[in-house]
Amino acid sequence: MKNTIAALIAGLFATAAFAQTPAPAPTAAPAAAKAEAKHETQAAKAEAKETKAEAKVEAKTDVKDAKHATKHAKAKTKHAAKDTTVVAAATPAATK
Template structure:
């Protein structure tokens, strides 16, 4: 039953749309041409404004990308410095162990005399 009612209502709306006719103007007047010109100018202004908005968005995205790349470079530099410091610390430990072993060997040699 509800399908039948829905079909009848849809048909009613469809026929009401086709029953209405729009009046077409016979000729365009200079006032209409001026309105069209004004609409054209407004459309150009909107396009120009949208273009400026897009440019600003692109600049922001570019800055964000640069900032993220700067962060990546900073992280890489930090990792490089950390590795270098670790290498120096390891070398210092090895040198200290060698010095300690040498001192221990000298002490043994002195004790043996």
């Protein structure tokens, strides 16, 4: 009986001592999380930079296309005006 009581008391002391020790500091987990967050940030920055570059190229292309369309429209209008004056001059006037 004395041995049983002694074992129970020793068990209580052991659990009390184990409960009071601080948990090991998880140093590897925050470092890994920090590295992952840094990687995600860099990936987001790279993606934003790429998107910005694509938008810039698209804007330049749109401006170039607009200039080309304007130039083409002007030439077409000029050509149409030229055709109407030639036709008007070529047709004889009606005599009364």
